[in-house]
Amino acid sequence: MQFIDLKSQYRALKESIDARIQKVLDHGQYILGPEVAEMEGQLAAYTGSKHAISCASGTEALLMSLMALGIGPGDEVITTPFTFAATAEMIVLAGAKPVYVDIDRDTCLIDVTKIEAKITPRTKAIMPVSLYGQVADMDAINAIAEKHKLAVIEDAAQSFGATYKGRKSCNVSTLGCTSFFPSKPLGCYGDGGAIFTNDDLLAKALKEIRTHGQERRYYHTRIGVGGRMDTIQCAVVLGKLERFGWEIERRLALGDLYAKKLAGLKNVKLLTVRGDRDCVWAQYTVFVENREAVVKALAEQGVPTAVHYPLSLNRQPAYRDDASAAETVNSHWAADRVMSLPMSADLTEAQMDRVVAALAAC
Template sequence: MQFTDLKSQYAALKTSIDARIQRVLDHGQYIMGPEVAEMEAALARLTGAKHCIAVASGTEALLIALMALDIRPGDEVITTPFTFAATAEMIVLAGARPVFVDIEPDTCNLDARLIEAAITPRTRAIMPVSLYGQVADMAEINAVAAAHGLAVIEDAAQSFGASYQGGRSCNLSTFGATSFFPSKPLGCYGDGGALFTSDDQLAQACREIRVHGQSGRYHHTRLGVGGRMDTLQCAVVLGKLERFDWEIERRLALGARYAQLIDARGLPLQRLAVRPDRDCVWAQYTVLIDDRARAQQALQAAGIPTAVHYPKPLHHQPAYAVGQDPAACPHSVRAAQRVLSLPMSADLSEADQDRVVAALAAALATASSPA
């Protein structure tokens, strides 16, 4: 069994993906070819955002957003410590300081109620992460941001396609930033990402920043990066868009089925809560388990692949721990000790899902027995 079944996805889309790749090989415009603008237009329509700017990765998307907002040394950006390192990494690379706020213990998303107390005169932006595929409390976060004149960047690397209060992830704040890493809900076959905004000036800034700050050939109006998304990768995304709506429906159904199977067995674990005003596209189907190491070992012995997203919060990571209180953000610390991600992709069969849950039940029984 594969943790993320990309082979079955490719088999289903092979004709379209191969044809789109061949088209790029035929026209030879490997950098900023027509597929880039085509993908940007398609994704802007999907999210409802006015602008989509394709970039080299989800990580690059975060950096370009911070640069477009003119985040500078001495500034602060509020974010969560329970996320992949790229979130804080880009804040630091922009010269700013990440200010970590704890998560909600039932969703593992940033706790919007704690943001106000973390704001200082140096705060310039808030960067919530829509973890595991569920959008954070964006209405509450946007309200706090508006009251203090702050920008909001949704790190939506795991939530592309998710819905929230009638809107879509990536079109809920100043910026939405997503990733097309192969295992994401919408992935390419390498690195890729996109920024979304409905602000014309910020969109123009992002387009210039991604090509070394150029507003025209060899005319550099601002500091930039080499942040373009390859035409070939855009072609892959366009091919995958043909059944993306089905894949989102399938992820929602599989997530609900995991919950039903787990609850029917009364398994001693914590499922993540999904708020009633949103859904979760389950980039990872993650549960919280007390004796994770023993359960994971038993699952591995049963041939069930698992992963941990993420084993150590960022304020405990050497690169970001300087000046941080290790006792802070206790919910993030506790989640890092307990989270376990199970196989999930749109092509996961119900038979394999049954096998995962049966093995999980056996693993938890093993984990709870005396050593």
């Protein structure tokens, strides 16, 4: 059993993906070829955003967004410690300080009731993470941000395709950043990402930043990076977009089915999905006690698992913050218990039954 079944997905889309890659090989425009603008147009239309700016990775999307906002040394960015390292990593690389706010234990999303207490005169932005495929409470976050004149950057690396109060993830804040890493809900065959905004000035800045700060060739108006997404990877995403709507429907249905089948197991606690949004399950994650033993037992039954994430960022050596670590008790509780199960649009019910049976036997 595959933890994420990319092979079945490729078989279903092989003809289109192969043809699109061959087209790039034929025209030879490997950097900023026509597929880049075509993909950006489709992504903007899908989310309802005015602008979609492709970039080299979801990680690069975060850094470029911070740079476009002018965030740097002496500034603070509020975020969650229960996320992949890239979230805090880019804040630090921009020269700013990550300020950690604990999560809600039921959803693993940032606890919006604790954000305002962390705002200082140095705070410049809030960076919530749409974890596991569910968007954070963006209306409440945006209201806090507006009150304090802050930007909001949605780290939507895991939630492209998700909906919050009728709006698409990546179009619910100042800037939305997503990843096309192969395992994401919409993935390419390497690294890639995109930034979404409705702000014309930010879009212009981002396009310059991704090409070394160039307004035009060899005329550099700002500090930038080599942040372009290559044309072949954009061709892959275009191929995958052909059945992406179906894949999102499948992810939603499989998430509901998992929940029904796992509901009776006393050794498994489910994540809560709030009623005003959905979850596209980039990872189908549950809570278990004695995780090490459960992971071992499932492996013996041929069921792969993963842990996203085993150590909160404010306990990581590179991003350690002892003061906030004492406050983020829910993040540490979750880090000790989360376990992700096999999930992809091509997961079969028979495979899911194997997973559930293995868990029931633990």
